[in-house]
Amino acid sequence: MTAAHLVGYARTSTLDQIAGLEGQVRDLTAIGCSKVFQEQVSSVDTKRPELERVLEYVREGDTLVVTKLDRLARSMTNLMEIMGKLRAKGVELRVLALNLDTSTPTGKLMLNMLGSIAEFERDLMLERQREGIAKAKADGKYQGRAPTARRKADDIRRLKTEGKTADAIAAELGIGRSSVFRVLREG
The missing domain is CATH 3.40.50.1390 (Resolvase, N-terminal catalytic domain)
Known part of the structure; x- marks a missing residue:
């Protein structure tokens, strides 16, 4: 050493x-x-x-x-x-x-305390964010993001009937492969 x-x-x-x-x-x-x-x-x-x-x-x-x-x-x-x-x-x-x-033991303790405080602050911020979203939803002011794949469901089904694979459909529509399968499963 x-x-x-x-x-x-x-x-x-x-x-x-x-x-x-x-x-x-x-x-x-x-x-x-x-x-x-x-x-x-x-x-x-x-x-x-x-x-x-x-x-x-x-x-x-x-x-x-x-x-x-x-x-x-x-x-x-x-x-x-x-x-x-x-x-x-x-x-x-x-x-x-x-x-x-x-x-030093004190230095290790301080670093761990800083980490714990930061994590606690982040948890509080996320909790306030969830509460704000819940209130906005209850007031009818928050709709959230419309799922991309569900908006493209008709295109997914059309491309499938044309014989395209799930990978080809996902690539053409710019969505995930799992989203293609989800839409096809749902009918």
Whole structure:
């Protein structure tokens, strides 16, 4: 096993935030990061190549350091996914702004509490959304999305009588194969 070290990750959303990126790199270097991966890409972008590189680079005993949690993860689910990768490699996480370090029992507790609170907030939001939809339906103000395949039921049956396969019908109408079978089963 090689000697453990601190590895930094810095990210800003746009090229206009060069000072912010430089500030993160300065802070990460100041606390002793031997290497700092940096990129300028929105957290909602699916591709964050430098994040993937740092997750590949870190080794057992290392600590990944970020200045703020939102520089690393786009959501609590994303954070938990990243933490799973780090744990599998024996790597800890340190977040400077939160004074959070998962190598300590308190840091692990804080991270789990943050995850639980985020999950709780999401559950409350979904419950309020369901309640709002139920009220709108009761008031006759919410119809929901009309099922695409059911609107195309006549076309599905016509194409079937023409001898087309379910796959061909689905491709031609831009719907799922299972939707074709459902409509045909229903008559």
